[in-house]
Ligand SMILES: [Fe+2]
């Protein structure tokens with residue numbers, strides 16, 4: 195079995211969290227490959243890093259990049275993954291998190307950050323936000339707050355040109371969705387004196 199197949203197999207077995215399942219890794223992987231081609235980055239590095247960046251999430255959500263690194267290190271050792279690229283993969287995983295305010299140094303780490311953040315916005319991002327909110331027993335109002343606190347800020351954190359373009363489209367769709375959501379909430383919820391948020 196080649197390294198890619200092994201990483202996919204292990205990631206699909208470990209990633210069982212509703213928002214961080216194997217589908218998330220696969221989407222981040224395909225966006226990363228697309229951006230790597232545009233940016234002439236190392237495709238092996240972004241592919242491996244994307245498949246493995248969240249494998250530790252089900253073990254320890256808060257410090258998951260550390261757990262992902264542990265798993266990734268042993269997988270990189272047991273497979274035929276090119277020796278000289280292993281450290282770059284670990285670096286990408288270490289620097290991928292938005293919440294930790296990590297700065298990506300290499301081009302490949304920048305690409306993984308962009309791809310991971312792109313999967314948190316747009317239609318998929320909306321779906322994942324509500325999945326996460328349900329999982330953490332948050333009510334609708336709190337889920338909406340998460341858009342303002344994080345999701346609507348992601349567009350401006352993109353590192354690559356391709357990432358920025360994709361983020362703009364996804365951002366626009368979130369604004370449309372939020373406006374519609376607010377108008378439907380206004381119709382059904384009793385009015386208070388406070389005016390609702392404006393998304394544009
Ligand atoms: Fe992550």
Ligand SMILES: [Fe+2]
Nearest residue numbers: 222247248310
């Ligand atoms: Fe992720």
